[in-house]
Amino acid sequence: MVKYEFLIQEQREHFLEHGWLLVPNSIPKENIDWWMKDVWTRLGYDPQDPSTWEEETIWMPRHRDMLTKDFSPNAWKAMCELVGGEERIDTVRNAYSGDQFIVNLGTEYWRDHDADPRVQPNWHIDGDWYRHFLDSGEGALVVIQVYTDILPRGGGTYICEDGLPGICKFLYERPEGSGNKPDTGMYAHVKDCEKFLQVTAKAGDTLLMHAHLPHCTGKNHLRTLRVIANPHVTLKEPFNLARPNPEDNSLCEQVILRALQRNSIPEYKPTTERLHTYPRNYVAKFSRVQGELERMVRAAESAGGKREDVDSIYLKGEEEIKLHNLRNGLGAEVVDSQRVVVV
Structure with a gap:
């Protein structure tokens, strides 16, 4: 049986219904300040002169890191309970949080233009380093660590809540696995979805999203500095979607089962190897x-x-x-x- 000592019932139900959970004020301010102190130096931009902001969105490399359980203790407690317990989490891969910031500065165009999230070109689920299956645990949770306040229309991530069942169905029907690029057809249903939101949060908050929740970069209409980091929670083993005792199902596993309107999926078995590859985005970051x-x-x-x-x-x-x-x-x-x- 999965034990819950940190997440209250309301939070658990929210994650099951929406596929995400915000853990407020979960990163100590001293950790935020430590890594944010030289962000403009690293970018090479003048914070007072938007004309020097050459890129709209920047994926930065990592210079510093520390164990996630030490970096954001309360967020870590939530992560553990969402995946069914700390003992299920890999102790090496993605065990650290770092300053590989994703900076969204917007553009002058978006100051006075609206954006329709349904037609954005970059809808995705994370995981550029493994073959995706319905039960993949390599990126069990997508973590968004918030380093600056994110106001409405301020560059927060777009989330498509009712797109999650479509991702689960796509992967269930492909036991051979799939990549996560748009050309796979995995996100074709998003344009017909209805439940979209753009994340708002305070510096120090942590957003935890289910691995199969589609999301994409949001437009920053305010042209204010928006900084997040995007680590993940990796499991030692894949999700188990056919546990003998349903009380052992993690909340993440329950989300998948509910999306497919099943209590158990014993027939699902990957038909190809669980391929791991070099992270696609690392080359750009290291450059x-x-x-x-x-x-x-x-x-x-x-x-x-x-x-x-x-x-x-x-x-x-x-x-x-x-x-x-x-x-x-x-x-x-x-x-x-x-x-x-x-x-």
Whole structure:
């Protein structure tokens, strides 16, 4: 039986009905401040001059991280209970939270234009590093850690609540597995859905979403800095959709069963291997490391410090980088491609 000591009944019911749960004020302010202190330096933009903001949305690399259970203790408690207990969570892969920020600055165009979420081109479920099955546990929870207040129309993630059953049906009908790109047809039903929302939150909040809940980048009509990070919860084993005792079903498993209007799905069995691959988005993120480090070092030196004062995994030697890679699904062989030179 799954035990609940943190989530109250109302929160559990909300997750079952909507596929997501907001855990307010769950990241200590000192952790927010620690990683946000040099975000504009890393970006290379002038915070007071939007004309320098060259990109609308930026996926940044990770320089610092710490165990999620230490970084956001209350959010961690919620994560554990949503997936059926801490003992089901992988202790290495995605066990750390880091400053791989996703920054949304908007554009001048969107200041005075509305956006229809139904026709956005980037609807997706997360997971660019594994083959997706109905019971995949690699990205059991999508985590959105909020570093800045997100006001209405301020760049919050779009969520399609009634799109979740369609994702479950798509994967149930494809035991051979699927990728998560739009060309798979996985999101064709989203345009006909009706329950859309754009996330609003306070800095320090954590949004926890079911793996099969479709979402996409929201438009920032306000042109204010919106910063989130997007780690995941990885399970040791896939979801079990045919447990002998229904009381052992996690809330995440219950969401899938309810979406398919089933109490159990014993016949579902993947027909191909659970393929894991190199994360697609890592190349783009790593391409930013050199420039960010150079700006961070210049800022430290301008303040009277030195290169060694810069807090980045990429300046701590190969052993630290290897551990970083292990936590993020990158083999030790990647170290040679991660050499950076800061002059």
